[in-house]
Every structure is written in structure tokens, then in C-alpha cells.
Amino acid sequence: MVESGGCSAKISPKQLEEVLKLLHLPEDPDILVGFETHDDAGVYKVNDDLALVVTTDFFPPVCSDPYEFGQIAAANSISDVYAMGGKPVIALNIMMFPASKLPMEAFAEILKGGADKASEAGVKIIGGHTIDDYPPKYGLAVTGYVHPKKIITNSGARAGDALILTKPLGTGIILAGQRLGIAGEKDINEAKRQMKLLNRTGAEVMKKFSIRGATDVTGFGLAGHALKMARASKVTITLDMKKVPLIGSTYKIIDEGCIPGAAFRNLDFADPDTRFAEDLDYNLKMIAFDAQTSGGLLMCVPQNLTESVLSDLHAAGLTSSAVIGSIQKKTDKYLIINN
Ligand code: CO
Ligand code: CO
Ligand code: CO
Numbered sequence: 459m460v461e462s463g464g465c466s467a468k469i470s471p472k473q474l475e476e477v478l479k480l481l482h483l484p485e486d487p488d489i490l491v492g493f494e495t496h497d498d499a500g501v502y503k504v505n506d507d508l509a510l511v512v513t514t515d516f517f518p519p520v521c522s523d524p525y526e527f528g529q530i531a532a533a534n535s536i537s538d539v540y541a542m543g544g545k546p547v548i549a550l551n552i553m554m555f556p557a558s559k560l561p562m563e564a565f566a567e568i569l570k571g572g573a574d575k576a577s578e579a580g581v582k583i584i585g586g587h588t589i590d591d592y593p594p595k596y597g598l599a600v601t602g603y604v605h606p607k608k609i610i611t612n613s614g615a616r617a618g619d620a621l622i623l624t625k626p627l628g629t630g631i632i633l634a635g636q637r638l639g640i641a642g643e644k645d646i647n648e649a650k651r652q653m654k655l656l657n658r659t660g661a662e663v664m665k666k667f668s669i670r671g672a673t674d675v676t677g678f679g680l681a682g683h684a685l686k687m688a689r690a691s692k693v694t695i696t697l698d699m700k701k702v703p704l705i706g707s708t709y710k711i712i713d714e715g716c717i718p719g720a721a722f723r724n725l726d727f728a729d730p731d732t733r734f735a736e737d738l739d740y741n742l743k744m745i746a747f748d749a750q751t752s753g754g755l756l757m758c759v760p761q762n763l764t765e766s767v768l769s770d771l772h773a774a775g776l777t778s779s780a781v782i783g784s785i786q787k788k789t790d791k792y793l794i795i796n797n
Contacts, residue, residue: 516535625655
């Protein structure tokens with residue numbers, strides 16, 4: 459029942475930035491991360507040993523099974539706490555549901571999927587809010603703990619770091635392909651498996667190696683989130699698109715003409731700050747901007763640690779994890795996209 463499900467339903471990053479500019483930023487020394495750096499979550503210091511990581515995400519269905527939708531939405535919401543180096547603790551349900559149009563069993567199944575995924579993450583859902591609305595939308599507002607000196611942010615990328623991605627790309631393209639009937643069952647199932655996967659294990663590896671710069675890849679696509687990180691860290695990030703792991707036939711589905719609208723919105727946002735290789739493959743370019751739902755962690759890893767970080771990620775079951783780019787001193791553009 460939806461035109462764009464999951465994180466592809468986000469407002470265009472360009473429009474969002476224009477509106478955020480009009481907002482007055484609250485001033486308080488205890489706000490450790492606010493919205494200037496476009497981070498995954500806000501961080502507020504409670505005392506010298508404890509800060510709260512707070513975030514919310516919700517979106518329309520990405521699949522027809524309400525239980526799976528609940529799982530995916532919850533995994534996606536909780537991911538922002540992991541991306542900041544936090545431990546998610548409690549959450550609230552956010553639900554919009556058309557009670558007169560859909561059976562209440564579907565409502566219950568969405569909440570059950572969310573609750574099961576939250577409990578897998580060790581998160582307790584302790585309340586929520588529901589309104590009657592069509593089409594359904596679901597997600598969580600999540601609160602986590604982080605040590606004030608161990609926050610992982612968009613501004614933590616350093617020249618010389620390698621860029622590692624923990625999940626393959628392609629969820630936006632495959633879900634759009636599914637609506638057009640050109641995505642295969644195997645690819646759809648793999649996309650769903652990846653979207654349900656918590657970023658917890660990736661976050662544990664980041665903590666073990668004291669990684670300081672990271673984000674998760676969601677609605678603005680790999681390139682959009684990399685750009686936000688490059689701007690916040692005042693560095694240039696290079697993406698080597700041929701090294702990026704892809705889900706199944708993602709590349710081929712573009713050949714058949716399927717590119718979701720969100721990819722063009724993301725491209726439009728990043729274009730002024732990006733240098734594209736002259737021979738850049740068109741499909742790889744659009745994959746870089748494909749909106750991901752519940753995507754992987756994108757982390758900045760000092761060169762001497764990349765081998766160890768990769769082998770830990772692989773051992774933890776994140777077998778697609780790969781070095782997909784690098785970080786250098788700021789040049790004329792924040793982002794470079796190569797083949
Ligand atoms: Co995020
Ligand atoms: Co988010
Ligand atoms: Co209320």
C-alpha cells in the first residue's frame with residue numbers, strides 16, 4: 459500500500475537541511491551531540507560517567523508481513539544508538555495505524571515484531587503512542603547509555619583512516635524491484651534478512667577497537683551519509699564503488715530501469731560537494747545513492763587496525779564487511795566517488 463517504504467520515505471536531505479537552518483539551536487554545555495553535525499542521535503550528559511543517547515525513527519512498511527515490518531523498523535530505530543557507540547536500554551513505540559482499513563491482528567503483529575527485536579537487543583519497550591492514520595507507520599524512540607568520552611560521531615573521521623561498511627547495499631533497489639515484479643525471491647529474502655539484522659555485533663567491534671568516527675547507512679544512502687560524515691569531520695571521503703558489497707542482483711535490477719526516486723533526491727543533495735570519476739559506472743553511481751533501510755555501520759578505521767577489525771567483523775558473522783573507501787585531508791570536494 460505504499461509508494462516508498464522504509465527509509466526511502468524520508469524527506470529529501472536538501473529540504474531538511476534548509477528547514478533545520480531556521481531552527482534555533484539550544485545552548486547547553488551538557489548537550490554533547492546536537493543536530494549541527496547531523497549525527498544519528500542526540501547525546502546529553504548526565505554526569506562525568508554517563509550520557510544519554512536519544513533517537514527516533516519510524517516509517518511506512520517495507521514488506522507485506524506485519525511481523526517482519528515490526529522487526530525491521532525496530533532494528534532500524536535501535537541502530538542509531540549502536541552507531542553512536544551507545545548501549546540501547548529503553549524505548550517507546552510510535553505507531554500510526556488505519557484501524558478501520560486493516561485488521562487489528564496486523565497491528566498486533568507489527569508491535570510483536572518490534573517487541574521481539576527490541577528484546578533481542580536487550581531493549582525494554584516501556585510505553586508508546588498510537589494514532590489512526592493511513593498508511594501504517596511504525597518505529598521506536600530509543601534511549602541508550604554511553605560514556606561521555608566514548609561517543610562515536612560523524613565528526614570522528616580522520617585523514618588516513620580506511621572506511622569499512624558492515625552490510626551489503628541494495629535494499630532500496632531490491633524493494634522497488636519487488637514492487638515492479640523484477641526482483642527475485644532470493645534477493646528479496648536476503649534484503650529482509652539484512653534489514654532485520656541488528657548492528658549490535660558491528661558496534662561491539664567498534665568499541666573493542668576504540669573507533670571514534672561512524673554512522674549507519676540509511677535513507678540518505680551510502681554517499682549521503684558519507685558526505686555528512688566528511689562535512690562534520692572536515693575531511694574528504696573517497697568511495698571505491700567496486701569494493702562495495704551488494705545484495706544479489708542489485709546491479710542487474712538497475713539495468714532493467716529500476717532506480718527508486720529517493721536515489722535521485724540523495725544525488726541532488728550531494729552533487730555540489732561531490733567529484734564523480736569521469737569513467738564512473740552509472741549503476742554504481744546510483745547504488746551509492748540508494749536509500750537503505752536498516753543498513754550497516756560505516757566506520758572510520760585507522761589503517762593499522764583494518765585487518766583486525768575486518769577479521770573480527772567476519773568472525774562475528776558480518777561476512778560482507780569490506781574496506782570500501784578512504785579518508786584524506788579536505789580537498790576541493792568533500793566526497794569523491796570512484797569505480
Ligand atoms: Co542513522
Ligand atoms: Co535515524
Ligand atoms: Co501520548
